[in-house]
Amino acid sequence: MSGQAQGQPDGDEPRSAAVDPAAQPPAEGPRALDGVTAFMGLRWENAETVRLQIRPELINRGGLLSGVATYAMVDYCMGSALWAQTKSEERIATISISINYIQTATSGEIVCRTELDRRNRRIAVLKSSVFHEDGRLLVTAIGSYSIFTVDPSRS
Secondary structure, X not given: OOOXXXXXXXXXXXXXXXXXXXXXXXXXXXXXXXXXXXXXXXXXXXXOEEEEEOOHHHEOOOOOEOHHHHHHHHHHHHHHHHHOOOOOOEEEEEEEEEEEEOOOOOOOEEEEEEEEEEEOOOEEEEEEEEEEOOOOEEEEEEEEEEEEEOOHHHO
16 A cells, blocks of 8 residues: 555554554564464564465364454454554554455465555544465455544553
């Protein structure tokens, strides 16, 4: 994504990286944000792109990639893409994600790409697609996120 996000208030400088070390706890794993991303094995290429190597722990009882894995990818990738567009005093929270499972996979690498569709001072709408390394579209999703300011007196 280049330039300023559509609907971003004028004069607000977006964060330059998906992760603000001051706002995120230290975690294990390659660029992991927390225990969930470390367990899942999510790897950031940039704020809008997350990769995942499918491994046995992510396969469900039916022998297919669990929907939980792709949902987590989408939620974290959307959050990362939006986080990169927020100011230091802003925080975000998922409101809703609608996900469409088109196909699945059992091995290989998958990649989630997210675009910030629109944001204003309080709400953002994003869309994501998850592809298998062989080019197959596995998942599409649209999500909405709340944007709010941290109250310093509650810290």
